[in-house]
Amino acid sequence: MSNSMYPGDGLDNLLAGRILGNLTTEEERELIARDSQETEIELERLERVAAAIQLAFEERRHTPLPKSLYDKILFDSKFQLSTSREQVRLGGKSKTLVMSDYTLTRREVFAWLCMAASLLVAFGLMYSGRGGSLSSLASKRARLLKADTELIQVAWAPGKTPFGQPVTGDVVWSNERQEGYMRFTNLPVNDPTKEQYQLWIIDPSRDDEPIDGGVFDVNSKGEVIIEIHEKLKVISPKAFAITVEKPGGVVVSTQANLPLLAPVP
Amino acid sequence: MNSAIVAQPLFERLTAGDQDAVAECLNRYGGLVWSMARRMSPTLADAEDAVQEIFIEVWQNAHRFNASIASEATFITVLARRRLIDRARKRNRTIETTSDEFTADPIASDRDSNSVDLGDEAAKAAECLQRLREDQRDVLKMSIYEGIAHEKISNLLDKPLGTIKSLARRGLIQMRECMSRSLNPNMTGDAL
Numbered sequence: 001m002s003n004s005m006y007p008g009d010g011l012d013n014l015l016a017g018r019i020l021g022n023l024t025t026e027e028e029r030e031l032i033a034r035d036s037q038e039t040e041i042e043l044e045r046l047e048r049v050a051a052a053i054q055l056a057f058e059e060r061r062h063t064p065l066p067k068s069l070y071d072k073i074l075f076d077s078k079f080q081l082s083t084s085r086e087q088v089r090l091g092g093k094s095k096t097l098v099m100s101d102y103t104l105t106r107r108e109v110f111a112w113l114c115m116a117a118s119l120l121v122a123f124g125l126m127y128s129g130r131g132g133s134l135s136s137l138a139s140k141r142a143r144l145l146k147a148d149t150e151l152i153q154v155a156w157a158p159g160k161t162p163f164g165q166p167v168t169g170d171v172v173w174s175n176e177r178q179e180g181y182m183r184f185t186n187l188p189v190n191d192p193t194k195e196q197y198q199l200w201i202i203d204p205s206r207d208d209e210p211i212d213g214g215v216f217d218v219n220s221k222g223e224v225i226i227e228i229h230e231k232l233k234v235i236s237p238k239a240f241a242i243t244v245e246k247p248g249g250v251v252v253s254t255q256a257n258l259p260l261l262a263p264v265p
Numbered sequence: 266m267n268s269a270i271v272a273q274p275l276f277e278r279l280t281a282g283d284q285d286a287v288a289e290c291l292n293r294y295g296g297l298v299w300s301m302a303r304r305m306s307p308t309l310a311d312a313e314d315a316v317q318e319i320f321i322e323v324w325q326n327a328h329r330f331n332a333s334i335a336s337e338a339t340f341i342t343v344l345a346r347r348r349l350i351d352r353a354r355k356r357n358r359t360i361e362t363t364s365d366e367f368t369a370d371p372i373a374s375d376r377d378s379n380s381v382d383l384g385d386e387a388a389k390a391a392e393c394l395q396r397l398r399e400d401q402r403d404v405l406k407m408s409i410y411e412g413i414a415h416e417k418i419s420n421l422l423d424k425p426l427g428t429i430k431s432l433a434r435r436g437l438i439q440m441r442e443c444m445s446r447s448l449n450p451n452m453t454g455d456a457l
Contacts (some may be wrong), residue, residue, distance in 0.1 A: 013438075013440050014435055016433070016434035016437045016438050017430070017434055019437060020408060020409075020415070020430075020433050020434060020437060021350065021354075022415050022430045022433065045441065046437060047343055048335050048339055048386070049344060049390070049437065049440050049444055050346065050385035050409050050437065051335075051339045051342035051343045051346060051386075052339055052342075052387055052389070052390035052444065053390050053394065053405055053409050053410070053437075053440060054301070054342055054346065054409050054410050054442075055338055055339065055342055055386065055387035055390065056387045056388075056390035056391040056394055057406055057409075057410035058297065058300065058387070058410075059300070060300075062296030062297055062299065062300045063296060063299065063300070064292075064295055064296045064299070065291060065295035065298075065299050065316065066313075067301075069299075069313050069316060070295060071318070072289060072317065072366065073287075073291060073295075073316070073317055073320050074284075074288060074291060076317070076321075077284070077287045077320070078284065101429055117287075137279055162419075178355055179355065188411075190434075216297075229351060233354075250448075257297045257407075263322055
């Protein structure tokens with residue numbers, strides 16, 4: 001039973017508290033214990049209500065995005081859209097990646113060439129040891145490694161249900177900054193319409209239940225870096241675990257499919 | 266015979282990788298997201314980073330949009346709120362504005378601003394908000410719209426923290442009940 005100090009239906013109270021971000025640790029634990037598909041549906045519904053409330057207070061007219069920001073988002077979207085489209089197509093009947101089918105204008109060709117040139121420069125800088133980075137996540141990870149000397153860095157090892165292929169990589173996590181990144185090599189590409197990867201952070205000093213570290217997809221072979229999106233403050237993690245879950249992830253995992261584990265010594 | 270051309274929905278075109286749809290989406294909702302990000306971010310640079318992350322989420326989740334569940338504006342607002350709350354929590358401090366630059370959301374002149382259709386849910390929410398007690402409405406506005414932490418609301422309104430939490434939770438639950446009375450009952454059970 002809920003020991004909530006707030007009257008009303010216990011579950012509704014907990015769900016509202018989760019959306020408003022004002023659950024106590026005890027209430028958070030109780031909500032996790034009461035997880036079900038129904039609670040997830042209700043959480044999503046309340047999330048939409050909160051969004052509608054936000055919209056109700058919003059003005060109808062807004063200052064548009066700054067031009068430079070607008071242009072950057074528009075340009076970056078060429079790569080991000082193609083990635084998400086490949087994910088969607090992978091969920092269909094064909095497993096074949098399909099190249100973009102829009103016709104490149106001369107201006108776009110120029111932009112792509114500039115992009116290719118800058119990548120070459122980045123490669124050159126990286127391999128010449130003079131700095132530079134290929135991706136923002138890689139550089140963020142590198143910055144974290146430099147910034148926090150108390151950082152946790154642990155390697156992935158096979159879990160209860162290992163993959164059929166060797167997967168390597170590591171987790172870096174900063175308790176101080178509440179920031180971390182996972183690196184994987186050869187993590188199988190998933191079909192996000194059927195299943196997604198989910199990170200769990202085992203932190204007994206905080207709770208008996210693992211902390212949800214976020215859901216993610218892998219859409220390319222080779223090395224990938226994923227930012228950790230922990231849902232609660234991490235105090236002293238003892239292990240990081242990857243499970244395979246239904247799309248959107250779960251609040252509590254059965255751990256039936258746990259292919260990777262990274263214990264903290 | 267009416268031969269009007271019906272445009273393909275925005276999110277279908279985004280899912281198909283249509284670059285024109287990206288520009289349309291930014292024109293239509295960029296100002297809304299920018300307004301939210303400025304209000305709930307400590308600096309301009311932080312707000313710009315947040316907006317970029319939010320739109321990456323929008324592109325990556327475009328295929329999950331379901332018009333029978335939520336309007337485009339609500340869909341984008343859910344994604345934006347998730348990202349902004351996550352970023353605020355990572356900063357390990359309350360979401361609050363830190364300078365006058367962000368406390369006001371000045372509405373630009375017609376020439377410099379863009380208009381957004383906030384959807385039926387927003388209109389219904391506005392109607393339901395009027396049915397709440399004034400103190401509930403005030404707390405929900407401060408908590409959800411302005412992104413102020415409940416501890417600070419407690420100080421600002423000079424009321425116990427437990428009272429503020431209770432007002433916010435009850436208010437949100439009542440809003441759900443009110444909105445579900447006249448919105449499509451099928452608005453449950455799918456992504457977002």
